[in-house]
Amino acid sequence: MRELAASTISDHVAEMCQEANIYLGEDVFKALRKSLETEESPTGKEVLKQLIENAEIARNEQTPICQDTGFAIFFVEWGHEVHLTGGTLEEAINAGVRRGYEEGYLRKSVVTDPLYDRKNTGDNTPAVIYTDLVPGDRVKISFAPKGGGSENMSTVKMLKPSDGEAGVIDFVVNHVKAAGPNPCPPIVVGVGIGGTFDKVAVQAKKALFRPVGEPNPDSRFAELEKTILGKINDLGVGPQGFGGRTFALAVHIETYPSHIASMAAAVNINCHAARHLERII
Amino acid sequence: MEPKRIQAPLTDEDVMSLKAGDNVLINGVIFTARDAAHKKLVELMDQGEPLPIDLTGQFIYYVGPTPAKPGQAIGSAGPTTSGRMDAYTPRMLEHGMKACIGKGLRSQVVKDALQKHKGVYLAAVGGAGALLSKKIKKSEVVAYPELGAEAIHRLEVEDFPATVINDAYGNDLYAEGAKAYAR
Numbered sequence: 001m002r003e004l005a006a007s008t009i010s011d012h013v014a015e016m017c018q019e020a021n022i023y024l025g026e027d028v029f030k031a032l033r034k035s036l037e038t039e040e041s042p043t044g045k046e047v048l049k050q051l052i053e054n055a056e057i058a059r060n061e062q063t064p065i066c067q068d069t070g071f072a073i074f075f076v077e078w079g080h081e082v083h084l085t086g087g088t089l090e091e092a093i094n095a096g097v098r099r100g101y102e103e104g105y106l107r108k109s110v111v112t113d114p115l116y117d118r119k120n121t122g123d124n125t126p127a128v129i130y131t132d133l134v135p136g137d138r139v140k141i142s143f144a145p146k147g148g149g150s151e152n153m154s155t156v157k158m159l160k161p162s163d164g165e166a167g168v169i170d171f172v173v174n175h176v177k178a179a180g181p182n183p184c185p186p187i188v189v190g191v192g193i194g195g196t197f198d199k200v201a202v203q204a205k206k207a208l209f210r211p212v213g214e215p216n217p218d219s220r221f222a223e224l225e226k227t228i229l230g231k232i233n234d235l236g237v238g239p240q241g242f243g244g245r246t247f248a249l250a251v252h253i254e255t256y257p258s259h260i261a262s263m264a265a266a267v268n269i270n271c272h273a274a275r276h277l278e279r280i281i
Numbered sequence: 282m283e284p285k286r287i288q289a290p291l292t293d294e295d296v297m298s299l300k301a302g303d304n305v306l307i308n309g310v311i312f313t314a315r316d317a318a319h320k321k322l323v324e325l326m327d328q329g330e331p332l333p334i335d336l337t338g339q340f341i342y343y344v345g346p347t348p349a350k351p352g353q354a355i356g357s358a359g360p361t362t363s364g365r366m367d368a369y370t371p372r373m374l375e376h377g378m379k380a381c382i383g384k385g386l387r388s389q390v391v392k393d394a395l396q397k398h399k400g401v402y403l404a405a406v407g408g409a410g411a412l413l414s415k416k417i418k419k420s421e422v423v424a425y426p427e428l429g430a431e432a433i434h435r436l437e438v439e440d441f442p443a444t445v446i447n448d449a450y451g452n453d454l455y456a457e458g459a460k461a462y463a464r
C-alpha cells in the first residue's frame with residue numbers, strides 16, 4: 001500500500017488552480033491559431049487575434065485569462081493501492097482550492113445556498129468532485145475551472161432511441177444555436193450520449209477535459225463529432241457571435257451504455273477559455 | 282475598418298452616430314454594475330430615492346473583476362453575460378444611462394428601450410479579461426463596497442475596445458453577422 005498525505009494533494013491542487021487559470025493550454029492555443037487561418041470574417045479574425053493576445057498577456061503577466069475563474073471541477077482517478085493519510089480527499093481538495101484561489105488572486109465565485117442567501121463562501125469552495133477507483137498505485141487529478149457563462153448554456157434531454165443519429169445532431173446544433181454569443185465563442189462543445197439522466201451530464205462534462213480537437217477513439221463517433229462541428233460552424237455565428245466561420249473549435253462526444261428504452265443526451269458548453277489540466281501523483 | 286474613438290459620457294448625438302457592427306475605442310470614465318448592484322439601483326428608483334451615481338450619459342460595464350495583484354489597477358476584467366441585466370436595463374435607460382457593455386443576447390424589451398431612449402448596447406470580447414484589464418488605468422469603488430467584486434466601480438479607461446451590437450435604430454449585429462456567414 002502506498003501512503004499519500006492529504007497535504008500533498010492540497011499542494012498539487014493549489015498549484016493547479018493557479019496554473020490552469022493563468023496558462024491557457026497548448027491545445028487551445030493551437031486551435032485558436034488554426035481557426036485564424038480559416039476564419040473569413042474580418043471582425044471574427046480581429047476577435048481571434050484579441051483572444052490569442054489575451055492568453056499571451058495572461059501568461060506573461062501571470063494574470064487570469066478570464067475574470068471568471070470558475071467553479072472548481074475535479075475528476076479524480078484513485079488507485080486502489082493508495083492509502084490517504086491525514087484527512088479526507090474532499091477536505092484535501094477543498095483546502096487546495098482555498099489556498100490556490102487566495103494566493104493566485106483568483107475570483108471567488110461560489111455562493112452558499114443557491115436560492116435564499118446566495119452569500120459568497122469567500123474561498124471558492126466547495127469544489128465539485130467526481131472520484132473513480134482504478135487499479136494501481138497512482139492518483140490522477142484532472143481539474144477545470146468552469147465559467148458560469150458557458151455552464152449556463154448547457155442542457156440535458158431524454159431522446160428516444162428512434163431519434164437516432166439525426167436526433168442527436170438536431171438536438172446539439174439547435175441547442176448551441178440558441179446559446180449564440182452568450183458562452184463566449186469560439187466554444188468547445190461537450191456532448192454526452194447514453195447512460196441515465198445524471199450520468200449523461202457527467203459524460204458531457206468529462207468530454208470537456210479531453211485535449212481540444214482530439215477525436216473520440218471510436219471512428220463512428222469521431223465522424224459524428226466532425227459532422228456536428230461542421231453544422232455548428234455553418235450557422236455563421238462566428239467568434240463572439242459577431243458573424244464568422246468559427247463558432248466552435250471542437251465537438252467532443254463521450255458515450256455510456258444505455259437502457260433499452262432510453263437515449264439520454266447532454267450538451268455542456270465550454271468557452272474559448274477552455275481551461276483544463278491534469279496531474280499524475 | 283478602423284475603430285472609432287469615442288469619449289464617455291455620451292450625448293444623444295453620439296449615440297445616434299453609432300451603428301451595429303461599429304468597432305469603437307472608449308475613453309474616459311465608465312461605471313461597473315452587475316446583478317446585485319442593478320437590483321439595488323432599481324430599488325432606489327422604485328422608491329424615488331436618489332441614486333449613488335448620476336447615470337446621465339453614462340456607460341455601465343457589466344463586469345466582476347478578479348482581485349488586483351499588487352501594482353495592478355484592476356485584475357482580469359472581461360464582460361459578463363448581459364441577459365441577466367435585461368430586467369433592469371429599461372429602467373437604467375429611463376434614468377439617463379446611454380450605453381451598456383457586456384456580452385451576449387439582449388431581450389426584445391431591451392432592444393426596444395434602446396430605440397426609445399436613444400441608447401446602445403456594446404459587447405467587449407468575452408473572456409479577454411487580461412487584455413481588457415490593460416485598458417483600465419484606474420479603478421475605485423464608488424458605491425456598495427459590501428458587494429465586493431460586484432460593487433459599483435468608477436473606471437478610467439483608455440482605448441477600451443468594444444463592438445456595437447444593438448444600436449438606437451433597431452439593428453442587431455448578432456442577427457445580421459450570423460446571416461452573412463451562414464451556409
Ligand code: SF4
Nearest residue numbers: 066147149184271408
Ligand atoms: S464563458 Fe468563459 S470566457 Fe466567457 S466569461 Fe465565462 S469563463 Fe470567461
